[in-house]
Amino acid sequence: MSGTAATGQELRLGTRNSRLALVQAERVSKELAHAHPAFQFPWQTVVVRGDADKTSPFLKFAGPSDAAKNIWTEEMEAKLCAGELDLLVHCLKDMPTRLPDTCTLGAIVHREDPTDALVIKEGLRSQYTDLAQLPRGSVVGTSSTRRKALLRYRYPHLKIEECRGNLDTRLRKLDDPEGPFSAIILATAGMVRINLHDRITKRLPPSEFPYAVGQGALGIEIRKEDTQTETMIRQIEDLPTRRICLAERSLLRTLQGGCSSPVAVHCTVEQSSPSSPAQLRLDGTIIHPHGTTLLWESATSEFRTDEEAEALGATVAQRLLENGGQALLEEIRQLQQEQKTANV
CATH class of the missing domain: 3.40.190.10 (Periplasmic binding protein-like II)
Known part of the structure; x- marks a missing residue:
């Protein structure tokens, strides 16, 4: 070496x-x-x-x-x-x-920006702007153990499911009209770096949703x-x-x-x-x-x-x-x- x-x-x-x-x-x-x-x-x-x-x-x-x-x-x-x-x-x-x-x-x-970002499904963006607004049983996707745990702690009315892949893949899974997800959680930084900041519904405040x-x-x-x-x-x-x-x-x-x-x-x-x-x-x-x-x-x-x-x-x-x-x-x-x- x-x-x-x-x-x-x-x-x-x-x-x-x-x-x-x-x-x-x-x-x-x-x-x-x-x-x-x-x-x-x-x-x-x-x-x-x-x-x-x-x-x-x-x-x-x-x-x-x-x-x-x-x-x-x-x-x-x-x-x-x-x-x-x-x-x-x-x-x-x-x-x-x-x-x-x-x-x-x-x-x-x-x-x-080190925060996490809430991204709402394209077809639901006009209806919801916050995790608390999502109806009981709505499916939120993430691959992060930390995010899953925080979602379960802060928003027990939601259903959390695995959502893996690169950013483009996860966004496709989110926006699929036949797919289960109402929203996904992603790193704000990744969305900004590939010029997808306009898809961010809300940057989650780290005082409530601390980051990795x-x-x-x-x-x-x-x-x-x-x-x-x-x-x-x-x-x-x-x-x-x-x-x-x-x-x-x-x-x-x-x-x-x-x-x-x-x-x-x-x-x-x-x-x-x-x-x-x-x-x-x-x-x-x-x-x-x-x-x-x-x-x-x-x-x-x-x-x-x-x-x-x-x-x-x-x-x-x-x-x-x-x-x-x-x-x-x-x-x-x-x-x-x-x-x-x-x-x-």
């Missing part, structure tokens, strides 16, 4: 093969090219397990820590470690908080010893965004939660006066998949360094664990194991 960048003036990007992933890779490539005009940044698509299996619910992939998230990254990481690619562009929310020993999160870039760790941001993964590439990609990084996301990821890592764990966050930057240092408030939430229990904790601190940000995430996670979170996560793990066994 090579520990340095590709020979010549070229760094090769890896990305998933979807319209959203390609838009994201193109944006990163263009910004890197602007920052480093002597280099080229071509991209290559890679088929990952999560795209190959578009029917199984994510609980099927559940496991300790971030095991479920490997379905979005493993195949690309193999090419990165083999030297076939030099950097990987991921949706940060799909990246495990613990990466392979030979890889590292080199930079965090381009965070769009890292949602809306892009993570750039590189080989751990590739210091040249790390230096180059750090030039397109926004430090506050990096540290906000590091705090969120630290919370998830401390909780040992993965893609199939109903863990949610809400971050806000607070400043009491123009002369005072900015502080980061991190709200952390764990929800039972059946929507029967919701635990919430919060903390605030300065975030001048990566270490301060990660300490904040660990603090909120520890408060959750000490106030019922440990028992709730164990119950969730048992439920996930039963689901996996049932799917075998």
Whole structure:
């Protein structure tokens, strides 16, 4: 395995093969090219397990820590470690908080609005603008364990069903006149990036519907010893965004939660006066998949360094664990194991 960048003036990007992933890779490539005009940044698509299996619910992939998230990254990481690619562009929310020993999160870039979006069926848009307005028994689609849990907790009158696929596929399923869905929940950022913001019925307020760790941001993964590439990609990084996301990821890592764990966050930057240092408030939430229990904790601190940000995430996670979170996560793990066994 090579520990340095590709020979010549070229760094090769890896990305998933979807319209959203390609838009994201193109944006990163263009910004890197602007920052480093002597280099080229071509991209290559890679088929990952999560795209190959578009029917199984994510609980099927559940496991300790971030095991479920490997379905979005493993195949690309193999090419990165083999030297076939030099950097990987991921949706940060799909990246495990613990990466392979030979890889590292080199930079965090381009965070769009991290909220979730309610999208109402085309034929119903004139009638409904909010989840609370949907009639009892209306079917809402999502593939996210977190979103399912929040929907069951906040809107028990609705029926929640699996809806997987890329954004275009899920929108087609939603708008099918013969299909079951009255609405689906998607990430606002993805809709904005592929110019579908006009389909968003409502951006769900994170105070009521907290979002996934890292949602809306892009993570750039590189080989751990590739210091040249790390230096180059750090030039397109926004430090506050990096540290906000590091705090969120630290919370998830401390909780040992993965893609199939109903863990949610809400971050806000607070400043009491123009002369005072900015502080980061991190709200952390764990929800039972059946929507029967919701635990919430919060903390605030300065975030001048990566270490301060990660300490904040660990603090909120520890408060959750000490106030019922440990028992709730164990119950969730048992439920996930039963689901996996049932799917075998």
